[in-house]
Amino acid sequence: DNNIDHNQQISHTVDCRGMILSPGFIDIQLNGAYGIDFSNGGSKDDDDDDSAANNSRNNSGLCIHDIFQVATSLCQSGVTSFCPTMVSSSRDTYRRVLPLIRNARRQQQQLLQQRDNTKIGANILGMHLEGPFFDPSKRGAHDKRHIKAPSKGIDTVKEVYGLNQVQEEEND
Numbered sequence: 001d002n003n004i005d006h007n008q009q010i011s012h013t014v015d016c017r018g019m020i021l022s023p024g025f026i027d028i029q030l031n032g033a034y035g036i037d038f039s040n041g042g043s044k045d046d047d048d049d050d051s052a053a054n055n056s057r058n059n060s061g062l063c064i065h066d067i068f069q070v071a072t073s074l075c076q077s078g079v080t081s082f083c084p085t086m087v088s089s090s091r092d093t094y095r096r097v098l099p100l101i102r103n104a105r106r107q108q109q110q111l112l113q114q115r116d117n118t119k120i121g122a123n124i125l126g127m128h129l130e131g132p133f134f135d136p137s138k139r140g141a142h143d144k145r146h147i148k149a150p151s152k153g154i155d156t157v158k159e160v161y162g163l164n165q166v167q168e169e170e171n172d
Contacts, residue, residue, distance in 0.1 A: 024080025029128050031085045034073050036066045038084040038101070041093025062097055067104040071121030081123040088131030088142040095162035101127055132160065 014021070032038045042061020067084065074082060084101050086094070105124040112120065131139075132148045133156075139147050150156040158164050 022078070024122075025078050026125070027074070027079050027082040027122075028125075029085045030070075030074075030082045031087065033070050036062070036070050038062060038067075038097065039086045039089050039093065041089060041096045062100055064100055064104050064107075067100060067124070068121060071104070071108070071124060074122040079122050081125050083125050083128040085128040085130060088134070088139070088146040090146055091160055091162070094129075094160060098127065098161060129161070133157070 030038070032040075040062045070084075071082070074080075086097060089097075101124065105126070108120050108124055131142050132146045133150050134142060134147050136144065136147050148156065148160060152159075
């Protein structure tokens with residue numbers, strides 16, 4: 001900006017008492033943390049020998065408490081915002097996990113409106129969905145059982161993620 005005076009003197013100093021003041025980190029791809037897997041729908045459909053869900057403390061699936069535990073714990077490492085990330089999963093897993101993340105985000109927003117920052121933790125920015133719409137030859141570590149072709153375009157996307165279901169619930 002041409003109106004900035006680069007010779008202006010600093011008028012206020014904050015003593016951080018040996019600590020570092022820096023902007024918070026934003027993690028845009030967090031598959032899980034602290035023993036919690038955001039792709040753990042708890043369904044038999046997702047289980048296989050390599051499944052991260054099998055390695056979690058139980059396989060009852062992700063719950064809203066788990067999401068808040070991650071959000072709260074992330075602040076301890078300087079993360080102030082994040083996008084929970086899901087790998088390619090079954091339709092049932094998306095339909096179980098996506099509403100949980102949406103509800104956790106809504107609860108955070110309500111707490112912000114009440115100015116109750118003590119319970120929020122790192123801000124949930126939205127979701128990062130890594131699939132399942134891949135070229136099968138480019139799937140990498142994604143389970144081939146869950147790779148889909150968007151044969152009906154956006155209608156396939158809505159069907160897989162359960163977005164039609166969400167719109168119906170919001171209209172009720």
